[in-house]
Ligand SMILES: Nc1ncnc2c1ncn2[C@@H]1O[C@H](COP(=O)(O)OP(=O)(O)O)[C@@H](O)[C@H]1O
């Protein structure tokens with residue numbers, strides 16, 4: 001790895017040794033993906049999520065801040081909101097005033113007790129470098145808090161109590177049920193809802209304009225539909241389509257289908273048809289072929305579910321049998337079950353349903 | 357070109373424009389490298405579909421031939437509990453490739469260390485076309501959930517300094533939070549026709565005779581796994597085989613095991629099957645593969661209704677084998693269940709449990 005790390009200077013040997021800090025003049029803007037580029041800079045940029053934005057807005061105007069708990073599905077602005085608010089609150093002092101710990105950091109009991117404690121005990125003044133007033137507290141952001149162990153959460157509870165004067169905590173998670181009640185009860189909770197499709201559409205239209213992407217409204221609508229209220233997914237998908245096809249080429253629905261990994265209906269109808277023949281051998285062969293196309297098992301199941309539920313080919317009882325197996329199989333797939341065997345199991349359940 | 361390379365490696369295309377199939381995708385990938393602001397990538401597809409080849413071509417497109425000057429290094433890490441870990445890494449001046457699941461459930465430590473190191477020791481340099489480095493992580497579907505969660509925010513924080521290319525066979529096991537942070541590139545297996553074409557092409561460069569029938573047979577038997585197909589073709593040439601490529605030893609071994617099970621359903625038979633299963637595991641055959649191949653062999657003589665029950669058992673036990681840590685128990689339990697169904701002597705067999 002040393003070889004790789006030390007070779008930071010690529011090519012030209014005469015160019016600045018250790019210049020990374022000093023020479024700001026030549027610094028060109030770093031090229032970052034659009035999700036980062038269009039991450040809200042201020043809380044006013046955050047789409048929806050009014051409750052959290054209002055409370056943070058009050059705080060920026062000088063009110064005190066409670067401990068916060070943000071929860072909700074991915075890509076709804078949880079991380080962006082708190083980071084934007086902190087930047088507005090602290091300006092240039094931002095780096096000294098927040099401690100961000102996420103699932104990639106060591107967050108055992110020891111760390112919570114020591115790192116957080118040391119951080120809390122640093123003194124903080126109530127003026128910024130530019131002379132403007134700012135709150136005299138610091139913020140500890142515990143992102144992805146649902147991946148913390150219960151023991152660490154318990155340790156956090158005590159720290160939270162002790163440091164109330166100098167520090168506010170902001171916990172962020174997808175599943176509030178994985179946070180222990182003593183913690184949730186100490187925080188003001190905000191649910192981040194999946195974003196409204198119109199809002200995502202609007203944001204994407206704006207990005208398209210900024211980046212000179214050509215995309216018709218119907219196409220963009222399809223993209224919004226597949227994102228399921230996840231802005232990150234929508235933006236990543238938009239950029240992927242735009243970059244893959246190159247400048248000036250309009251984005252087509254097919255591009256979107258490929259990038260989002262949507263399974264062609266033909267393949268799924270074929271699967272259901274094979275099940276109708278009740279022939280296990282042909283089912284096995286079909287699934288093997290299907291696997292070689294590399295579509296995600298979870299996606300296959302999601303679309304199959306949709307198809308079966310809306311189909312007139314099955315009675316309610318048959319749908320119930322199939323639905324139950326779909327649930328089991330989906331759960332097992334995410335947890336390491338073999339795609340081939342699980343899809344075969346589902347197929348067998350459909351065959352059984354046909355037999356009743 | 358050194359001639360002692362295997363065909364599968366010797367004829368690996370090095371440039372995006374030279375890829376033999378999924379050509380449109382290759383063009384797309386080329387477009388992608390034009391600007392530096394593309395997202396992280398998640399490349400997925402079945403074994404031997406050419407994921408790795410595509411990744412290397414992509415890197416070459418971005419950084420030039422320097423990415424092929426590879427160094428192999430052993431990296432060491434220390435876990436929070438002071439355990440020392442070692443892992444093999446391949447790196448060039450521009451990228452580093454590791455397979456974090458080599459260290460089992462300590463994969464998280466490895467990922468975090470590598471990413472943070474790369475991101476922080478990065479130096480700006482205007483003369484290079486790209487001001488980021490690339491970290492290639494292979495077999496990400498085998499990463500622990502812990503490691504995957506650790507990747508989430510990290511992927512966002514350090515994106516200006518490093519891009520991550522993830523490589524997986526099945527993305528079902530990659531958590532949605534990671535998928536939504538990546539541009540997902542699906543690499544399906546080549547069609548039989550494409551495999552045949554490539555085999556014929558290689559054969560003609562090597563100046564060996566490959567009949568249409570043999571090429572077709574290889575394409576089918578390799579299950580459209582191009583790497584395996586090339587290995588088979590080379591082996592058949594070396595051993596002078598014109599038709600009837602033998603199955604791999606372990607597959608034959610599983611078939612024999614299946615025969616034992618089908619012949620006699622008893623405690624004795626179960627005991628000898630157990631030895632065979634052990635043998636397979638010891639030889640590094642993944643239990644998922646054992647389940648799959650065994651299931652196929654066992655289903656052959658079953659009618660659809662018995663078959664459906666057997667599939668259901670296999671699905672249950674294979675899943676459990678991933679949850680637990682002694683695969684042999686679950687394989688054996690499946691075999692015992694099969695014997696019950698197959699012999700129809702459920703009552704008698706229940707004494708097993
Ligand atoms: N409410 C929102 N308003 C504007 N952009 C958003 C919003 N939610 C998500 N985004 C976009 O999605 C990306 C990820 O948002 P983030 O706050 O990290 O989500 P998470 O809720 O998973 O923490 C951001 O970079 C931003 O571009």
Ligand SMILES: [Mg+2]
Nearest residue numbers: 078079080143
């Ligand atoms: Mg987040």
